[in-house]
Amino acid sequence: MSNEQPKIPQATAKRLPLYYRFLKNLHASGKQRVSSAELSEAVKVDPATIRRDFSYFGALGKKGYGYNVNYLLSFFRKTLDQDEVTEVALFGVGNLGTAFLNYNFSKNNNTKIVMAFDVDERKVGTEVGGVPVYHLDELEDRLHEGIPVAILTVPAHVAQWITDRLVQRGIKGILNFTPARLNVPKHIRVHHIDLAVELQSLVYFLKNYPLE
Numbered sequence: 333m334s335n336e337q338p339k340i341p342q343a344t345a346k347r348l349p350l351y352y353r354f355l356k357n358l359h360a361s362g363k364q365r366v367s368s369a370e371l372s373e374a375v376k377v378d379p380a381t382i383r384r385d386f387s388y389f390g391a392l393g394k395k396g397y398g399y400n401v402n403y404l405l406s407f408f409r410k411t412l413d414q415d416e417v418t419e420v421a422l423f424g425v426g427n428l429g430t431a432f433l434n435y436n437f438s439k440n441n442n443t444k445i446v447m448a449f450d451v452d453e454r455k456v457g458t459e460v461g462g463v464p465v466y467h468l469d470e471l472e473d474r475l476h477e478g479i480p481v482a483i484l485t486v487p488a489h490v491a492q493w494i495t496d497r498l499v500q501r502g503i504k505g506i507l508n509f510t511p512a513r514l515n516v517p518k519h520i521r522v523h524h525i526d527l528a529v530e531l532q533s534l535v536y537f538l539k540n541y542p543l544e
């Protein structure tokens with residue numbers, strides 16, 4: 333992100349990709365402006381939060397006019413570095429890893445998985461979704477500075493060991509899909525997505541906090 337960009341709160345930053353995707357669709361359909369109520373309905377964020385978020389971007393909606401779609405889009409594009417593709421490495425070409433490789437985020441995102449690693453000899457040397465699969469032994473040789481992000485879809489018991497090697501290699505962020513809690517130095521960001529826990533929690537909320 334460029335230094336000229338205003339500093340925006342983390343909670344706001346997390347909503348940016350959501351806004352961006354919706355605005356891109358609006359733009360594609362030829363819409364020039366959008367109200368916070370319309371946006372709110374589409375992205376399921378309340379209008380007050382949207383207005384506050386957008387005020388950080390210097391986008392002040394006008395009453396009865398709404399927000400200028402082009403202005404917002406160019407702001408998001410700059411802020412999210414849409415012109416710059418971030419390369420990602422994936423570890424563990426199992427069921428989940430294979431799904432990510434086939435999906436590869438490229439349709440609506442600025443990230444691209446460029447290589448994958450596994451230890452299974454039947455997978456090493458193949459390509460999945462056009463992405464080459466290397467042996468984990470090659471991690472240090474293959475993973476270079478241009479790849480700041482790793483996705484972990486390996487069994488939990490090897491997650492920390494791989495993480496330590498990634499840290500040594502200068503990785504900056506890890507998207508951890510294993511149930512393992514990872515220890516990393518402070519300057520490394522880990523986002524943890526435990527699908528089983530997310531699903532259980534949804535079921536729990538459905539049972540205990542039913543919506544109207």
Ligand code: ATP
Pocket residue numbers: 423424425426427428429449450451452455468485486487490494
């Ligand atoms: P998933 O959990 O994605 O559904 P799965 O059930 O097919 O996968 P897992 O046992 O979870 O299989 O393993 C995921 C993948 O991680 C497999 O392809 C496996 O070969 C690979 N794997 C196992 N150990 C390592 C390791 N040390 N480094 C890299 N990959 C590994």
